[in-house]
Structures are given as C-alpha cells and as structure tokens.
Amino acid sequence: MMRDRKALQLALLAVVMFGFGFLLVPLYDVFCDITGLNGKTATQAVAESHEVDTQRQVTVEFITYQSTGVQGEFTASVQHLKVRPGEMHQVDFTVTNPSSKDKILRAIPSVAPGRAASYLRKTECFCFQEQPLAAQSEAIMPMRFYVDRMLPPDIEIFTLSYTLYDISERASSS
Structure with missing residues (x-):
C-alpha cells in the first residue's frame, strides 16, 4: 500500500x-x-505618428549572427547608424543561400542594453515572419525603424542584433 x-x-x-x-x-x-529584460523587441509593426528630436543623436549598432548549420552570408548594409529620435530609417540586410536546397529562415532580434528594446519602433522588419530563400540565391531584407523620443537620456548607444536560424525542416513538417 x-x-x-x-x-x-x-x-x-x-x-x-x-x-x-x-x-x-x-x-x-x-x-x-x-x-523588458533580455532585449526582446516587439514582434508586430508599430504605426504611430512621431516627431523628430533635433537636439539629440543616438547611435544604433547592427550585428548579425548565423546559427550553427546556416550556410551563406548574413550581413547588414551598415555597421552603425547615427539617428535622431523620431526620425525614420531603413537598414537593408542581405542573406545568401549557396546550397542547392530552398531554405526557410527566421531572424530573432535582440537589443542591448535590454531596456532600450521598448524604445525601438520597427514599422517593417524581415523578423516579423519567416523568410523563404531559394537555392543559390540572395535576398535583401529591409528593416524600417525609428527610436522613440522617450528613450532615456543616458542611453546614447545601443545594439540591435539578429540571429538567423534555418527552420526549413520544422516549417515543412507543420
């Protein structure tokens, strides 16, 4: 018992x-x-009116990573950009697929320091959805954003990084 x-x-x-x-x-x-920890950014587009703060400049750095097993190149068109809060910008990211198979890719963003993440407003981003990429091809993926004027004054620089994952097997099985 x-x-x-x-x-x-x-x-x-x-x-x-x-x-x-x-x-x-x-x-x-x-x-x-x-x-607001972990620097996760919003996964949906933000559409709101905004004014430009002409008295302030913030540096946004762009870093790209590829997870294990992702072949090809994944790069940002610029390594850093000086922006004024409220000012719209676009950065293009290029990805190549040198393999003989079509791929489905997913980019996961992260912001450091983490508290800056809630002030990054993306209006268009390849990270919002899966990205199909044909074999032996290259794609340019835009990301449009602005920095919210309410960004704390002590944050003068922050980093936006993307890690690219190959989710082809998972996407084809669902």
Whole structure:
C-alpha cells in the first residue's frame, strides 16, 4: 500500500515537472514582456505618428549572427547608424543561400542594453515572419525603424542584433 502511494506521488511529480518545463518558454516570454529584460523587441509593426528630436543623436549598432548549420552570408548594409529620435530609417540586410536546397529562415532580434528594446519602433522588419530563400540565391531584407523620443537620456548607444536560424525542416513538417 505504501509502495503504491509512493509510486503515485513520483508519477505525479514527473507529470508536474514535465508540465513546468513545457510552460517555461511562454512564461519566460511573458516575464520578458513585463520587465523588458533580455532585449526582446516587439514582434508586430508599430504605426504611430512621431516627431523628430533635433537636439539629440543616438547611435544604433547592427550585428548579425548565423546559427550553427546556416550556410551563406548574413550581413547588414551598415555597421552603425547615427539617428535622431523620431526620425525614420531603413537598414537593408542581405542573406545568401549557396546550397542547392530552398531554405526557410527566421531572424530573432535582440537589443542591448535590454531596456532600450521598448524604445525601438520597427514599422517593417524581415523578423516579423519567416523568410523563404531559394537555392543559390540572395535576398535583401529591409528593416524600417525609428527610436522613440522617450528613450532615456543616458542611453546614447545601443545594439540591435539578429540571429538567423534555418527552420526549413520544422516549417515543412507543420
């Protein structure tokens, strides 16, 4: 009797642990949205009117990474850009696929310092959706943005980085 009860408790513990592990990603996303940690940027376009702050200039740096297994090049058209808060800008990102197979790619953005992420307003971005890329081809992917005028004055420079992932297998199986 005692052995059955202990087995039931252990089985219940395993189910609870599995459920907790399964919920960690969405819980982490909610936590990052609330606190602004991890430099996650908004995943939807922002369309609002904005005025340009002509008294201030902020430097935005652009860094690109490719996850393990992604072949080809992934680069930004500029390494850094001096912008005035409220001023619209476009930076083009180039990606190549030298392989003989079509790919589906996904770019995940991150901003450092993390608290600057909530002041970066993207109106168009290749990171909003999956990007199909034909074999032996190149694509130019635009990202249009402005920096919100409410960016804290102590943030004079921040970095926007993108990590590119090949999600071809996952996308084809769904």
